[in-house]
Amino acid sequence: GAGVSQSPSNKVTEKGKDVELRCDPISGHTALYWYRQSLGQGLEFLIYFQGNSAPDKSGLPSDRFSAERTGGSVSTLTIQRTQQEDSAVYLCASSLGARGVFSYNSPLHFGNGTRLTVT
Amino acid sequence: GESVGLHLPTLSVQEGDNSIINCAYSNSASDYFIWYKQESGKGPQFIIDIRSNMDKRQGQRVTVLLNKTVKHLSLQIAATQPGDSAVYFCAEKGGGADGLTFGKGTHLIIQP
Numbered sequence: 564g565a566g567v568s569q570s571p572s573n574k575v576t577e578k579g580k581d582v583e584l585r586c587d588p589i590s591g592h593t594a595l596y597w598y599r600q601s602l603g604q605g606l607e608f609l610i611y612f613q614g615n616s617a618p619d620k621s622g623l624p625s626d627r628f629s630a631e632r633t634g635g636s637v638s639t640l641t642i643q644r645t646q647q648e649d650s651a652v653y654l655c656a657s658s659l660g661a662r663g664v665f666s667y668n669s670p671l672h673f674g675n676g677t678r679l680t681v682t
Numbered sequence: 683g684e685s686v687g688l689h690l691p692t693l694s695v696q697e698g699d700n701s702i703i704n705c706a707y708s709n710s711a712s713d714y715f716i717w718y719k720q721e722s723g724k725g726p727q728f729i730i731d732i733r734s735n736m737d738k739r740q741g742q743r744v745t746v747l748l749n750k751t752v753k754h755l756s757l758q759i760a761a762t763q764p765g766d767s768a769v770y771f772c773a774e775k776g777g778g779a780d781g782l783t784f785g786k787g788t789h790l791i792i793q794p
Contacts, residue, residue, distance in 0.1 A: 567725070596781070603690050605771060605786040606726070654725055662781050670716050671782065673725030 565589075567674035569655050575680045576645055584640045584677045588657030596671065597630055597640050598654045606654065612638060613661050645681045652676040690769060694791045701759040703788045705772035710753060712774040716782070717746060717757045721768045729757070729770075759790075767792045 568587040576582050588595050597609040608622040612632040623629070627645075632638040642649055656671040695701045707715070713734040718726035732739045732746045732755075739746050745758040755772050769787040776783070 598784075603786075606784040608781060608783075611781060656725075670728055670731055671726075672728070673718075675723070675725045 567655055567657055567672055569653075569674035569677050571677055572675065573678045573680075575682060578647060578681055579644055581641065581643045582645055582679065584642075584653050584655075584679070586638045586640070586655030586674060588636065588638070588655070589672055590636075592657035592659055592672070593635070594658045594661055595632055595638050596656045596658075597638070598656065599624075600652045600654055600676070602651075609640070609653075611662055619662075642679075645679075647681045650679055650681045652678050690787050690789045692789045692791060694793055695762050696793050697762060697764060699762055701757075701762045701766070701790060703757045703759075703770050703790065705755040705757075705785050705788075707753050707755060707772070707774045707785075709774060709776050709783070710750075712776050714775040715746070715748060715755050716773045716775075717744075717755075718771045718773065718784075719766075719768045720771065720787070726771060762790075762792055764792050764794070766790060 567589055570585045574582055593614045595612040598606040599609055600606050610623055610630045611619040614635060627643045630638060630640045640653060654673055654676045656673045658671050693703060716731040717729040719729050720726045730741045730744050730746050732748050734750060737748050743760045747756045757770060759766055767790060769789050771787045772785045773782040
């Protein structure tokens with residue numbers, strides 16, 4: 564597709580359940596990021612993938628959060644035993660270059676996010 | 683500007699007026715800055731960027747100004763239109779291979 568695609572767009576789940584969020588980055592983009600956006604807040608970095616290198620997981624808030632990226636393309640963010648404080652919009656972004664390498668007019672491209680509500 | 687807590691700063695302007703959205707950044711080593719626009723229910727959309735070796739860059743109806751002395755970034759939108767209503771985020775990149783750090787955003791409201 565032309566842009567970053569995320570699914571589902573909305574997810575309502577009960578506290579304690581596991582959820583999987585999917586991201587299809589722009590074709591050819593080697594860098595993939597997951598961010599979390601709580602209501603009225605900025606973007607909180609979660610995890611970064613670059614090619615086949617080990618991901619930077621430094622932003623994951625707890626060990627209930629994990630992510631993988633298969634074949635250097637599609638990524639899945641998994642939240643186990645969801646809590647109400649996990650409710651947020653989860654945004655995926657991709658870019659051509661490695662982290663810290665941005666060409667003019669070609670920085671991160673974001674998907675429309677998955678709105679997660681934990682009841 | 684940047685917000686504290688759950689309430690975003692809000693800027694209300696009349697349609698047709700110019701808008702100026704401000705952002706203070708924290709890292710004096712930051713070498714690249716971006717403005718994003720986020721409409722309700724959508725992901726952030728790139729508007730304009732600037733490197734630290736410049737102090738001004740212009741796009742279509744938008745201008746970004748960078749003042750490294752006081753670590754201040756601003757976005758100017760000319761002749762504001764209803765479609766400009768959104769939350770605007772600034773982002774800075776630290777030196778080297780650092781990732782982007784995002785501000786909390788400013789909500790721009792266009793009055794008819």
